[in-house]
Amino acid sequence: MLRQEVAAGSELGKQAKGFMDAGKLVPDDVIVGMVGVRIRQQDAKDAWILDGFPRTLPQAEALDRNLPPSAAVSHVIYFALPEQVLMGRLTGRRTCSKCGAIWHLESKPTKTSGVCDTCGGSTTQRSDDHPDKISKRLEEYRTLTAPLLAFYRSKGLLRELDANRPAAVVNQELLKLMR
Ligand SMILES: [Zn+2]
Incomplete structure (x- = not known):
């Protein structure tokens, strides 16, 4: 998703590229912003799955702030092993x-x-x-x-x-x- 946004030259992609070019991690807010854009697209209208994301509490909190109430997280599956x-x-x-x-x-x-x-x-x-x-x-x-x-x-x-x-x-x- 990150690579796609950078290649597409979107506003978030440009922000991400700045961090990547500087050898820095892309901040959670930029990443979560991209997720927010992606799940508003037509093919994600009915449902979507995030695999391996969010991985930290700040990411999860940012995700909550970024999702419209109609598309809030409904299920979290923990694969216990x-x-x-x-x-x-x-x-x-x-x-x-x-x-x-x-x-x-x-x-x-x-x-x-x-x-x-x-x-x-x-x-x-x-x-x-x-x-x-x-x-x-x-x-x-x-x-x-x-x-x-x-x-x-x-x-x-x-x-x-x-x-x-x-x-x-x-x-x-x-x-x-x-x-
Ligand atoms: Zn093969």
Whole structure:
């Protein structure tokens, strides 16, 4: 979304570009402004989903201020997973460098190790998915993102999903929670 706005040269895109060119993080208000613009577009008229956003309390508060009452957040889904299981899912993940298909060493292995079944490209591990990087992300999650649980719980919006089950079951459960 950020890249699109910058490429389109919109007012928010220009603001964002200024920060990016200066090697700075784009501030929450600019990002949330973009989300606000995006969800007012025609294809988001009936519904929209934010995946992995907001990640901090200030972002969540800015998002609330930015949304019209008719489009306020209605459901927040928390995919609950023990850290050890999460670690296994992330460290085993492999991505095809050619077509972007996602594989997993244990739960979705390729027929030939390191070779994508779909296109024959080579599969690699995202640098983000190395154990030390994951620990850092988890640390960030605990301090910055976990407070969102209480925030959305107090608003009566939080729905907890036990994600430590097969994907098909989680998917079914998720669809129920979104009703
Ligand atoms: Zn591929």
